[in-house]
Amino acid sequence: MASGITVVQLGARRHYAVPRILDAAGMLDRLYVDLCAVKGFPRWLARIPPERRPGALGRLLDRVPQGISADRIGSFDAFGLQFFARQRFQRNDSDDARTFLWAGAKLCKLAIRRFERDGGADSAAYYGFHGSALELLRYARQRGRLGIVDQCIAPYRVARELIVEEGERFPEWEAKADSGAAGERYAEREEAEWAEADLILCGSEFVRDGIGQRGGPVERCAVVPYGTDPQFAQSRRSRPHGGPLRVLTVGAVGVRKGAPYVLEAARRMGPRAHFRMVGALEADPSIVSPLREHVEWVGVVPRSQTLEHYAWADVLLLPSLCEGSAGATNEALAAGLPVITTHNTGSVVRDGHDGFVVPIRDVDAIVEALERVRVDPEFHRELCRNAEARLPEVSFPGYADRLISRVTQAVEGGP
Numbered sequence: 001m002a003s004g005i006t007v008v009q010l011g012a013r014r015h016y017a018v019p020r021i022l023d024a025a026g027m028l029d030r031l032y033v034d035l036c037a038v039k040g041f042p043r044w045l046a047r048i049p050p051e052r053r054p055g056a057l058g059r060l061l062d063r064v065p066q067g068i069s070a071d072r073i074g075s076f077d078a079f080g081l082q083f084f085a086r087q088r089f090q091r092n093d094s095d096d097a098r099t100f101l102w103a104g105a106k107l108c109k110l111a112i113r114r115f116e117r118d119g120g121a122d123s124a125a126y127y128g129f130h131g132s133a134l135e136l137l138r139y140a141r142q143r144g145r146l147g148i149v150d151q152c153i154a155p156y157r158v159a160r161e162l163i164v165e166e167g168e169r170f171p172e173w174e175a176k177a178d179s180g181a182a183g184e185r186y187a188e189r190e191e192a193e194w195a196e197a198d199l200i201l202c203g204s205e206f207v208r209d210g211i212g213q214r215g216g217p218v219e220r221c222a223v224v225p226y227g228t229d230p231q232f233a234q235s236r237r238s239r240p241h242g243g244p245l246r247v248l249t250v251g252a253v254g255v256r257k258g259a260p261y262v263l264e265a266a267r268r269m270g271p272r273a274h275f276r277m278v279g280a281l282e283a284d285p286s287i288v289s290p291l292r293e294h295v296e297w298v299g300v301v302p303r304s305q306t307l308e309h310y311a312w313a314d315v316l317l318l319p320s321l322c323e324g325s326a327g328a329t330n331e332a333l334a335a336g337l338p339v340i341t342t343h344n345t346g347s348v349v350r351d352g353h354d355g356f357v358v359p360i361r362d363v364d365a366i367v368e369a370l371e372r373v374r375v376d377p378e379f380h381r382e383l384c385r386n387a388e389a390r391l392p393e394v395s396f397p398g399y400a401d402r403l404i405s406r407v408t409q410a411v412e413g414g415p
Contacts, residue, residue, distance in 0.1 A: 104132030203325030204346025227399025254282030
């Protein structure tokens with residue numbers, strides 16, 4: 001009787017968390033990817049010393065599905081290189097949507113052809129990710145198997161509406177514009193995946209609510225919050241330092257992550273707080289000068305160095321407008337940091353217990369939360385203790401338990 005699961009994945013989403021978890025539980029049949037460092041030509045490139053690898057090559061060689069045997073992985077080098085090249089030359093949102101429309105369909109077709117050529121992994125379920133799963137889900141239905149789609153972020157139409165609104169509010173940030181006809185086709189593909197899937201896994205209630213907002217089948221949705229590496233607990237320190245409140249933001253510096261509201265909060269707090277932002281700039285370069293008047297912008301750092309910034313901070317501020325389940329909020333909780341965030345961030349933060357959940361676009365609420373943490377050291381210490389206690393829940397093993405439980409239930413025919 002079929003019992004395993006075949007996963008088809010574009011890119012290295014969450015460091016291959018899903019196939020790694022399934023493999024560790026003995027549930028992975030096969031993993032099909034575009035490119036990874038243990039298959040095809042990339043494995044030979046691993047001989048290049050790390051210090052001589054340019055950025056793009058370094059990112060490719062970081063694509064290692066840890067713990068999964070190479071003989072259980074199928075990759076498609078020519079397609080992967082094509083996908084990489086198209087991404088490099090995208091000029092706008094329309095190009096972005098067209099690239100992912102092409103890549104999602106192409107990877108599914110290549111994967112289906114490959115496992116049929118290899119005799120067919122007669123899996124109990126087929127698992128894909130939003131925007132790149134439609135053909136896989138249809139194949140699963142044709143075979144009478146379970147089809148699972150992982151909706152990693154809010155639906156495309158929901159996200160697009162929010163980002164377009166932000167572009168009107170903050171034209172100086174050069175928010176990404178509407179992606180036109182290509183974006184509409186991408187949204188239609190995503191919604192077609194919901195119709196085909198037997199189970200839609202959502203990283204947060206915000207994602208599930210967004211599917212409902214678009215008329216999707218919420219009765220087939222299950223909220224399974226993600227987890228992070230327990231190593232972030234190493235960032236914990238004795239917080240009092242006798243200076244201004246240290247406010248950290250981790251993630252792309254742009255309108256989706258709420259960067260304009262971080263900047264305004266920094267302006268209002270003035271010398272009472274030191275703001276630091278870690279992440280790539282996703283805005284017009286002209287915004288850098290006014291940003292640096294009030295915020296220390298570090299830029300992109302290796303993942304290992306992020307721990308140093310969590311250790312520096314007193315609080316994480318992430319007022320995102322649209323996420324799935326923002327990894328930075330879990331990292332901060334693991335590090336014992338209170339988090340000020342929004343419902344749209346998809347966080348598991350509990351308002352007033354280990355942080356604050358404020359409305360989107362509400363700088364007054366952000367400043368009020370920062371001030372409460374700043375003026376009451378004992379309350380801040382309580383928030384830190386409560387955040388530390390969340391480690392089992394917000395770490396990778398906690399996510400693994402949740403995912404295996406829900407997928408097993410679906411495979412065995414549960415609701």
